[in-house]
Amino acid sequence: MHLQQWYRKLKLTFLRYFVQFRATEHVFMISLAVLIGLVGGFGAVSIQWMIRGVQEFLWGVKEFPPEHMRTIPVYMKILIPTIGAILVGAMVYYFSRESKGHGVPEVMSAIALRNGVIRPRVAVVKLLSSSLYIGSGGSVGREGPVIQIGASVGSALGQFLRVNPQRLKIFVACGAAAGIAAAFNAPIAGALFAVEVILGDFAVAQFSPIVISSVVATVVSRSLVGDFPAFQVPSYSLVSPIELIFYGVLGLLAGLAALAYTKTLYAFEDFFDELKMHDILKTGIGGMLIGFLGIWVPQIFGVGYHAMDSALHGSMESPFGPGTLWMFMLILVFIKILATSISLGSGGSGGVFAPSLFVGTMCGGFFGEVVHLFFPAVSANPGAYALVGMGAVVAGTTHAPITAILIIFEMTKDYKIILPLMITCVIATLLTMKLQKESIYTLKLVRRGIDLYRGREINVLRSLPVREVMQNDPVVIDAGTPFAELVKLFLQSRHSEFFVLDNHQRFAGRISLGDVRRLMQEEQYLADIVVAHDLVNPNVATIHPEDSLDQVMRIFGRYAVEELPVVDSLNPDRVIGVVFYKDVIEAYNHELMKRDLLSETGASLKMLEKSQKISFLDGYAMMEIPIPMGFAGKSLHELNLRHRFGVNILMIKRRQAEGGYKQIVPLPHEVLKLDDRLIAMGKEKDLQKLQHA
Numbered sequence: 001m002h003l004q005q006w007y008r009k010l011k012l013t014f015l016r017y018f019v020q021f022r023a024t025e026h027v028f029m030i031s032l033a034v035l036i037g038l039v040g041g042f043g044a045v046s047i048q049w050m051i052r053g054v055q056e057f058l059w060g061v062k063e064f065p066p067e068h069m070r071t072i073p074v075y076m077k078i079l080i081p082t083i084g085a086i087l088v089g090a091m092v093y094y095f096s097r098e099s100k101g102h103g104v105p106e107v108m109s110a111i112a113l114r115n116g117v118i119r120p121r122v123a124v125v126k127l128l129s130s131s132l133y134i135g136s137g138g139s140v141g142r143e144g145p146v147i148q149i150g151a152s153v154g155s156a157l158g159q160f161l162r163v164n165p166q167r168l169k170i171f172v173a174c175g176a177a178a179g180i181a182a183a184f185n186a187p188i189a190g191a192l193f194a195v196e197v198i199l200g201d202f203a204v205a206q207f208s209p210i211v212i213s214s215v216v217a218t219v220v221s222r223s224l225v226g227d228f229p230a231f232q233v234p235s236y237s238l239v240s241p242i243e244l245i246f247y248g249v250l251g252l253l254a255g256l257a258a259l260a261y262t263k264t265l266y267a268f269e270d271f272f273d274e275l276k277m278h279d280i281l282k283t284g285i286g287g288m289l290i291g292f293l294g295i296w297v298p299q300i301f302g303v304g305y306h307a308m309d310s311a312l313h314g315s316m317e318s319p320f321g322p323g324t325l326w327m328f329m330l331i332l333v334f335i336k337i338l339a340t341s342i343s344l345g346s347g348g349s350g351g352v353f354a355p356s357l358f359v360g361t362m363c364g365g366f367f368g369e370v371v372h373l374f375f376p377a378v379s380a381n382p383g384a385y386a387l388v389g390m391g392a393v394v395a396g397t398t399h400a401p402i403t404a405i406l407i408i409f410e411m412t413k414d415y416k417i418i419l420p421l422m423i424t425c426v427i428a429t430l431l432t433m434k435l436q437k438e439s440i441y442t443l444k445l446v447r448r449g450i451d452l453y454r455g456r457e458i459n460v461l462r463s464l465p466v467r468e469v470m471q472n473d474p475v476v477i478d479a480g481t482p483f484a485e486l487v488k489l490f491l492q493s494r495h496s497e498f499f500v501l502d503n504h505q506r507f508a509g510r511i512s513l514g515d516v517r518r519l520m521q522e523e524q525y526l527a528d529i530v531v532a533h534d535l536v537n538p539n540v541a542t543i544h545p546e547d548s549l550d551q552v553m554r555i556f557g558r559y560a561v562e563e564l565p566v567v568d569s570l571n572p573d574r575v576i577g578v579v580f581y582k583d584v585i586e587a588y589n590h591e592l593m594k595r596d597l598l599s600e601t602g603a604s605l606k607m608l609e610k611s612q613k614i615s616f617l618d619g620y621a622m623m624e625i626p627i628p629m630g631f632a633g634k635s636l637h638e639l640n641l642r643h644r645f646g647v648n649i650l651m652i653k654r655r656q657a658e659g660g661y662k663q664i665v666p667l668p669h670e671v672l673k674l675d676d677r678l679i680a681m682g683k684e685k686d687l688q689k690l691q692h693a
Contacts, residue, residue, distance in 0.1 A: 029167070029560075033174050033209035036157060037216025040150035040178025044217065045224045047127055047142055047149065048183075054135025055302065058084075063306045064137075069298035077137075077298075078291035084136025085287025088129045088349055089280035096125035102140070102344055102352045103148030105444040107176060107198060112445075115165035116155055116172040123152035129349040137301040139290055139339035143183050144351020150179030150217075151198070162514070166560040166581075170209055173198050177210045178217035185221060185228065186410035189403055190214035196400045197441060231305075233312045236384035237416035243379055247388060247420040250367050251427025254389050257363045258396025258432050261337045261356060262440045266447070268345030279347055286346025293339050299332060300339040304358040307332070308390070311365045314383045325382075326369035332362040352440055356397045357390050364389015387412065388420050396428035399439035404429075461549040461588055465637075465668070466579055469587050470545060470566050474499055474578040479508060479533040486532055490516050497563045499575050500536045506573040509538040512561070542567045545577070549584050556581050622650070622681045627672050628693045637668035645690045647682030 052062045058080050061068050069077070092100045099122055110118045130145035154175030158168040173194040181190025191214040195207065238244070272282050293300055299307040310316040311329065318328035340355040368385025387408065395404035404425050409418060438446050475489065475498045489498065496513040511532060541555045542565050555564060566577035631639060641649060653661040655675040664670060680687055 029170070029209045030212055032157065032161075032171065033212040034216050036150070036154045036171060036174045037178045037213035038220060039153045039157075040175050040213060041182040041217035041220025042224075043123070043127065043149045043153060044146045044179050044182030045221055047131055047146055048225070050127070050131035051135045051142060051302075054131055058136055064298060064301040064304075065306050066298045069294070069301065074295055077294050078288060081137040081287040081291040081294070081301075082284055083287075084132055085138065085290075085346070085348060086280060086284040088133045088136075088138075089283030089347055091125060091129045091132075092283075092347065092349060093279050096122050099125040099129050099148075099349055100347050101444075102350065103144035104176075104197070104351070104353075104441045107148055107151040107172065108200070108441060109445055110151070110155070111169050111172055111198065116168035117159065118152045118155035118172065120152060120156040120159075123149045123156070126152070126349065130351075133343075133349045134302055136287070137290055137294060138287065138348045138350055139293075139300045139302070139304075139336065139343045139355065140348060140350020140352070141303055141354025141357075142351060143180060143353040145349065146179035146183045147176045147193075147198075147351070148179075150175035150177070154178075154213075164560055164562060166557050169199070170560070173210050174213035177214040180407075181214040182217040182221035184407055184411050185218060186407050187211075187214045187218040189407035189410050190217070192406055193400065193403045196403050197398055197439075231309060231312055231411055233387060233412050234314075234381075234383060235416060236380055236387060238420060239380045240378040242375075244420065244423060246367075246371050246375075246379060246385075247423050248427055250364060250385060250389055251392055251424035252431060253367055254360060254363055254392030254424060255396045255428035255431030255435075257333060257337075257359055258356070258393045258428060258440075259435055261340075261352075261359055261393070262397055262432075262436065262443060264337050264341045265344060265352065265440065266443060268341040270345075272345045272347065283347040286342050286348055289342050289346075290339055293335060293342075297332065297335050300336055303354045304336065305354075308358055308361045308386075311361050311386045312383050314381055316365070326366050326373070329362045329366035329369065333359055333366065336362065352397065353394070356393050356440075360390035360393030361386045362389075363393060384417060384420075387417060388424050391421050392424040392428040395425035396432040397440040399429055399433055399442075401425040401429040461553055461584070461591070462667075464549040464587055464591065465545065466543055466547045466549065466552060466566060467545040468642075469549065469583040470577040470579055471583070472577050474565060474575050476501060476575050477511075477532055479503060479531070479536065481532040483530040483532075483535075486511070486516060486535075495563065495578070497561060497565075497578075498532075499565050499578075500532050502533075507542070507565070507567065507575055508533075509536040510540045510561075510565070511535045511537065540565070542572060543579065544569045549587060552579060552584055553588075556584070619683050619685075620681065621684045621687060622679065623687045623691070624653070625678045625680055625687070625691050627674075627676050627678055629674075630693070631672050632674045632676075633671065635669055635671045636666055639672075641680075641690065645682070645693070646686040647680045647690055649678055649680055651679040653677040653679065 055064070056062050059069075059072065096119065103126065106122075107118070110116055126145050126148050130140075130142060134140060134142055151172045152175065154171035154173070155168065158171040163171070176198045177190040177194035179190070180193045181187045184190070191207075191211045194210050194214070272286070275282055290300070307316070316325060316329070318325040320328060336355060336358050340352065343350065344352065365382050365386035367389065368379070368382030371379045371385065372382055391404045391408035394407070395401040398404065405418070405421055408421055409415065436443070475493055475495045477486070477489065477498050477500055479500050479502050481489075481500075486498070490513055498511045500508045500511060502508040516535070539559075540561075541559055543552055543555065545566060546569065552564065561581075563578050563580045565575045566579060568574040568576050636649065641647060649666040652664040652666050652670060652672070653676065654664055654673060656662050661677070678690075680690060
């Protein structure tokens with residue numbers, strides 16, 4: 001009996017501490033970020049070790065040095081990549097289709113469409129398939145798999161703990177940051193890659209967990225493989241200000257190379273998709289083609305770090321003889337693009353990041369050789385141009401110049417080259433964005449019909465106030481509410497958050513359903529011990545009726561909750577309503593649908609000039625209405641037409657002095673003028689009321 005009492009006491013003590021820990025948002029997120037960083041760092045190092053192990057087993061070396069590869073029999077150069085590709089194709093086909101390809105778009109898609117849910121098996125299959133594919137000679141990188149593995153770890157942990165979608169997305173980003181940071185020994189670049197590429201939003205609220213995961217993964221990597229830059233390069237610097245012109249031209253060349261890389265990659269994906277044969281056979285054919293290319297150009301086997309390192313040090317030799325290195329480097333640009341496109345297009349498993357480093361290195365090296373040949377007195381060694389070109393092609397393919405600049409800086413630990421690097425990266429990015437809107441990652445999603453950045457240029461939520469979606473039935477309880485009554489209230493309520501008032505009836509914080517659910521099994525022990533005050537989390541944001549839903553979404557992201565309390569603007573201690581996350585999403589989708597309808601009915605708008613009304617189904621119509629006299633001089637916010645008449649304003653047509661009308665997006669602050677015309681949609685009877693107002 002004494003032992004049972006001791007056990008109960010220990011269990012209750014643990015539960016109390018867990019409740020306090022769980023209620024402290026910042027501590028909870030940081031602790032899990034550390035865990036994700038640890039596992040992500042081990043994953044990055046594991047794939048590195050496994051690739052080297054496979055290479056040593058199959059080829060007898062840990063890398064692919066050309067001098068050794070030339071001693072390998074020709075049939076082995078074809079047979080090994082072919083068999084490796086077939087095994088990888090089977091592994092991906094039967095166990096995890098998500099492991100096919102370069103990984104990063106799959107992570108971005110999971111965040112955009114599935115709230116960050118990734119199957120845990122993806123990490124295992126990606127680790128094994130990518131290690132085997134790269135080790136057997138596949139011309140891909142290991143960074144994409146590392147990112148997908150880290151993201152899978154973060155997602156699996158979040159799913160295990162049953163966190164809400166906002167937290168799950170942050171955990172996925174933490175895993176991606178951990179992977180890239182450990183792979184390149186670059187913690188800053190890892191964090192920025194997760195924000196700039198994976199989440200695609202520098203305004204992400206919870207940035208600190210991403211940074212923590214990135215730093216922890218880097219520490220793990222340095223502890224296991226040493227604190228060394230990814231590339232040991234000589235110290236390069238700007239020889240002459242005239243060189244900035246050369247670097248500007250290099251930025252243009254790198255942008256074109258990045259564009260060619262992206263276009264070729266997806267052209268080969270289309271080619272292999274159209275082949276009428278089994279997916280495993282397609283992957284095998286891709287491996288065989290890589291083997292044939294490797295007979296003449298062994299530098300394309302694997303990641304290609306050995307070739308990049310020799311180019312950066314100026315020690316690369318051309319098989320065509322002295323004075324032809326520029327020609328050989330130019331050939332390597334095109335051959336590597338071809339090899340990587342075949343590898344991934346046929347269904348291989350690997351990344352596109354390292355090949356873009358390779359293409360950039362050879363592109364910059366080629367240009368540097370030519371510049372140094374004609375302008376030796378005012379130009380640095382070709383290795384400097386190879387280094388800068390490396391970052392420029394990465395920037396051009398990913399459309400992430402900040403990440404590219406920082407990752408090259410962290411990989412080389414050389415600050416002197418930062419100015420040329422910034423110039424080339426920005427120029428390459430601007431050129432590729434001008435010629436092709438999508439990056440090498442987002443293009444894959446757009447081709448599937450997924451547009452991650454739809455609506456970002458015009459933030460539709462900015463035009464909607466909180467009062468549009470606010471519910472007037474928040475659950476407000478006293479701080480002294482017993483735990484048993486708290487459980488009963490949660491079981492009877494549709495809310496997942498209760499808002500607590502202190503003894504002076506002032507707003508004190510919140511209690512979430514998750515906090516209560518974890519303690520419900522111990523209700524018999526806690527009923528007379530725990531009250532609402534013991535569970536309250538004071539770290540809660542409040543919003544006001546006049547705030548925009550754009551602000552609200554940022555707060556949802558920062559605090560990772562499902563509902564937020566709305567307080568009186570004049571009395572912030574008085575809770576007057578609640579906003580649900582799902583209601584904001586519904587409002588967002590409704591506004592997008594409205595704007596899509598506007599953009600897709602251009603022809604219909606022209607018809608309005610003649611008919612003044614277009615009827616839809618179920619009594620709905622779109623009508624062009626001259627504004628009533630009393631509307632002039634008032635903003636749409638003041639008029640509140642949706643609430644008064646039940647109609648949606650799709651567009652404002654404003655008469656121009658030179659003739660004709662200008663189309664204006666109906667934002668709340670837009671003040672109507674006397675000759676304005678409204679394009680409105682709603683029920684016909686409501687439109688007629690507006691017309692005669």
